Amino acid sequence: MVDRRHKPSALATTPGLPPQPQVTISDGNSRVSAVLPTGESVDILLIGATVLSWKDAAGDEKLWLSKDTKLDGSKGVRGGIPLVFPLFGPASPNHEATSKLPQHGLARTARWEFLGKSTSEGSSSSVKLDFGLSSENIPDNTQALWPYKFGLLYSVTLDRESLNTTLVITNDGDESFDCQMLLHTYFNIKDISTVEITGLEDAKYIDKVDGAKTKSEASSPVAFSGETDRIYTPSKGPGHPIIISDSGQPRFRIVRDNLDQVVVWNPWIEKAQAMSDFAPKDGYKNMVCVEAGSVDGWQKLDKGDAFEGAQTIYLS
Numbered sequence: 147m148v149d150r151r152h153k154p155s156a157l158a159t160t161p162g163l164p165p166q167p168q169v170t171i172s173d174g175n176s177r178v179s180a181v182l183p184t185g186e187s188v189d190i191l192l193i194g195a196t197v198l199s200w201k202d203a204a205g206d207e208k209l210w211l212s213k214d215t216k217l218d219g220s221k222g223v224r225g226g227i228p229l230v231f232p233l234f235g236p237a238s239p240n241h242e243a244t245s246k247l248p249q250h251g252l253a254r255t256a257r258w259e260f261l262g263k264s265t266s267e268g269s270s271s272s273v274k275l276d277f278g279l280s281s282e283n284i285p286d287n288t289q290a291l292w293p294y295k296f297g298l299l300y301s302v303t304l305d306r307e308s309l310n311t312t313l314v315i316t317n318d319g320d321e322s323f324d325c326q327m328l329l330h331t332y333f334n335i336k337d338i339s340t341v342e343i344t345g346l347e348d349a350k351y352i353d354k355v356d357g358a359k360t361k362s363e364a365s366s367p368v369a370f371s372g373e374t375d376r377i378y379t380p381s382k383g384p385g386h387p388i389i390i391s392d393s394g395q396p397r398f399r400i401v402r403d404n405l406d407q408v409v410v411w412n413p414w415i416e417k418a419q420a421m422s423d424f425a426p427k428d429g430y431k432n433m434v435c436v437e438a439g440s441v442d443g444w445q446k447l448d449k450g451d452a453f454e455g456a457q458t459i460y461l462s
C-alpha cells in the first residue's frame with residue numbers, strides 16, 4: 147500500500163488561510179487525532195482503526211470506553227467503534243470459509259495504516275481521516291485463517307454535529323469471498339434504565355439471548371431491563387434514522403447507508419462481570435451498543451467487486 151502518511155501539521159496557523167482542522171499522530175505512532183477549530187475532536191487507534199473518542203466542542207465524550215480495555219491488539223477494543231470484518235459473532239462450522247476466524251473477524255485487532263487527511267474545500271468545519279488495511283499487511287498466521295486477497299478503506303469524517311464512518315471492502319484477488327461487516331459503536335449514555343431506541347418499530351429481529359429465535363419488535367421503542375443482544379433488520383430501510391434517547395432527551399440519530407442490520411447490545415450485570423476487559427463493572431449502565439452492519443447472511447464479492455457501508459451519527 148502506498149505510504150501517504152500525514153505528518154503532524156501546523157496548518158491551523160497558515161497566514162491568509164482560514165483555520166484548518168489540526169491532525170496529530172501521537173503516542174509513538176499508535177494513534178491519530180483530529181481537532182476542529184471549534185473544539186470537536188476524534189481520536190483513532192491504529193489497532194483496528196478503532197475510534198476511541200469523539201468529543202463535542204464542550205469536551206463531552208460521545209463514546210463509551212472501558213477503563214480496562216486492551217489497546218495492544220491482543221483483543222478487540224472494549225469501547226469506541228471497533229470494526230467487525232469479515233465475520234460477525236463467533237465462527238460457525240456451517241460457514242467453512244470463516245470457520246477459523248476469531249469472534250468478529252480479523253480487522254479489529256490488525257494494525258492499520260493511516261493514509262492521510264482531507265478537508266472539504268474552503269471548509270474548516272470538517273476533516274476526513276483515511277485508514278487502510280489489506281491482506282498483504284497482515285501477519286502470515288492471520289492470513290492463514292482467512293486466505294483471501296482483500297483491501298479495506300475506512301474513512302472517519304468529523305463534522306461539527308456528526309461523525310461519519312465508511313468502510314469500503316474490495317476483493318483484490320481472483321477468488322470470490324463472503325463477508326460481513328459491522329460498525330460496533332459503543333455509545334456513552336447517562337442511564338441505561340432511561341434509554342429508548344426508536345426506528346426499530348415493527349422490525350424483525352433475531353434474539354441472541356433467547357436462543358437466536360426470530361421475533362418481531364412491538365410498535366413501542368426498545369427499552370432495557372436486562373441483557374439485550376439482538377440483530378434487527380428494520381423494515382424501513384437504512385435511510386430511516388435510529389434515535390437513541392437518554393433520560394427523555396434524544397441524544398444520537400444514526401443514519402445508515404447500505405447497511406441493512408442494526409445490532410443492539412447491552413451485557414447487563416452478569417455478562418459485564420464476566421468480561422475481564424469491562425470496567426467499571428457497573429459501566430453497563432452507561433453504555434449501549436447500537437451497531438450498523440451487514441450481518442444477516444453474507445455479501446459475496448467476486449474478483450474486483452467492492453462493497454461500501456456507512457453510518458452517520460448526528461448529535462440530536
Ligand SMILES: O=P(O)(O)OC[C@H]1O[C@@H](O)[C@H](O)[C@@H](O)[C@@H]1O
Nearest residue numbers: 222249250330354375409411437
Ligand atoms: O466480546 P466481543 O467479542 O467484543 O463481543 C461483544 C458483543 O458484540 C455484539 O455485537 C454481539 O452481538 C454480542 O453477542 C457480543 O457479546
